[in-house]
Amino acid sequence: MKFINETVTIVRKDILLELRGKEVLSLMTFLSLLLLVIFNFALDLDKVTVSDFAPGILWVVFAFSGIIGMGRTSMVERDEDAYLSIIFSPASAESFFTAKVISNLLFLLTMEVVTVLLFAVLFDFEKLVVFFPRLLPSLLLGSLGFSIIGTLFSFLSTTSRYGEFLLPFLFLPVVAPILLGGVTSMDKILSESSEGFSKWMNILIVFDVMYMVLSLILFIHLL
Amino acid sequence: MNRRKAATVLYYILFVMIPLDFFLIFMVAPTERIMGDVQRIFYLHIALAINSYLGFAGVFIGGILFLRRKNLFWDTVAYTSAEIGVLFSTLVIITGSFWARPVWNVWWTWDPRLVTMLILWFIYVGYFLLRKGIDDVVRRARYSAVLGIIGFLDVPVVRLATKWWRSIHPRLSKEGGGLDPMMVKVMLFTIVTFVLFTVSLFIFRFRIARAEERVAVIIKNMEE
Numbered sequence: 001m002k003f004i005n006e007t008v009t010i011v012r013k014d015i016l017l018e019l020r021g022k023e024v025l026s027l028m029t030f031l032s033l034l035l036l037v038i039f040n041f042a043l044d045l046d047k048v049t050v051s052d053f054a055p056g057i058l059w060v061v062f063a064f065s066g067i068i069g070m071g072r073t074s075m076v077e078r079d080e081d082a083y084l085s086i087i088f089s090p091a092s093a094e095s096f097f098t099a100k101v102i103s104n105l106l107f108l109l110t111m112e113v114v115t116v117l118l119f120a121v122l123f124d125f126e127k128l129v130v131f132f133p134r135l136l137p138s139l140l141l142g143s144l145g146f147s148i149i150g151t152l153f154s155f156l157s158t159t160s161r162y163g164e165f166l167l168p169f170l171f172l173p174v175v176a177p178i179l180l181g182g183v184t185s186m187d188k189i190l191s192e193s194s195e196g197f198s199k200w201m202n203i204l205i206v207f208d209v210m211y212m213v214l215s216l217i218l219f220i221h222l223l
Numbered sequence: 224m225n226r227r228k229a230a231t232v233l234y235y236i237l238f239v240m241i242p243l244d245f246f247l248i249f250m251v252a253p254t255e256r257i258m259g260d261v262q263r264i265f266y267l268h269i270a271l272a273i274n275s276y277l278g279f280a281g282v283f284i285g286g287i288l289f290l291r292r293k294n295l296f297w298d299t300v301a302y303t304s305a306e307i308g309v310l311f312s313t314l315v316i317i318t319g320s321f322w323a324r325p326v327w328n329v330w331w332t333w334d335p336r337l338v339t340m341l342i343l344w345f346i347y348v349g350y351f352l353l354r355k356g357i358d359d360v361v362r363r364a365r366y367s368a369v370l371g372i373i374g375f376l377d378v379p380v381v382r383l384a385t386k387w388w389r390s391i392h393p394r395l396s397k398e399g400g401g402l403d404p405m406m407v408k409v410m411l412f413t414i415v416t417f418v419l420f421t422v423s424l425f426i427f428r429f430r431i432a433r434a435e436e437r438v439a440v441i442i443k444n445m446e447e
Binding site: 149152153156157159161162166169170172173176177180181196199200203206210214221222 | 349353376387
């Protein structure tokens, strides 16, 4: 109970901060829009090719906008050592980490919904919106994995001399299974084939559970 | 003193074993019927791959022991192993590429084993980037231990994911299990030689690292 209370309090703090500053979400969605435009120039998508490329483009956009957003949320804690006040409070390191994962997940999901809508509008691909409820489970699991690794690694990288610049180098190789799982499962939903879909969901679940447990054990060493 | 003697004995053994191993690979092992002489790269390739995984396992174990015992000795073990792992995985990718070109007719293919090795390579190069960016010795040890543990546990997941991802597509080629008994013997000998080589490399590098640490302490004391 104490754990839940502490977690909810810290999540509420992050949301309140975001509502006032509107820093993370605006950065992330702005980058998403920019990347979608760049992808359009690079790939010259039309009505036929768009459904082949949609999963790949979307997950690359999620990954890069996610890196920017998650780097920012941990930078907020490192600025003037703000996180120390949480460490010295009675809240445990585990609830601090869990709260950070949840708030990053909320930011990621918001960005993803906006990106999907933008994609549907920009590329005239309404199918994406129609299929959205079916995309949601894999989106949730994939984003949770992103959020766990992103939260942990953004704390690793912000103390480094290279700062947030280091995050993509650490983050992208480790989340490779999520990118594979996310892209493939989205591709299967959009092409309406259920073959092998569940094993990709399983790999996302295994990844999330394994790294959540591991991060809760390891996070204490990063403070 | 005793440990130092054991290391010296190991170097003498390797002094004999490495030339012998190359003799076995090039002179004794039979020539593969279809691939020809280029298949001889296989012995080195397999041995290097096994040893790069040994190196990465060393990072993992060193990381865990450092976090448990807070002794910088284990951090030195971890990053020495990481260097060996990165060196060998680079060589694995290069030898693999040389082998793939005449046999599969490509320099690179997105085969699960190749992709797993490449992703590991990225993770451990990132490990050194992380270390380079942190000056505080204890913090550097703690942070890189966390990354080393996370990175190593990613291996099975990456392997599984890339296997499923490629299984939808036709496979380019796969060597069969029917190796000539002589080839198996040469392969095993090469693996043993390279494991011993890795151990000796580790001892060498570890001693240098400890000496560097001592010098750093002396310089720091002199400055103060």
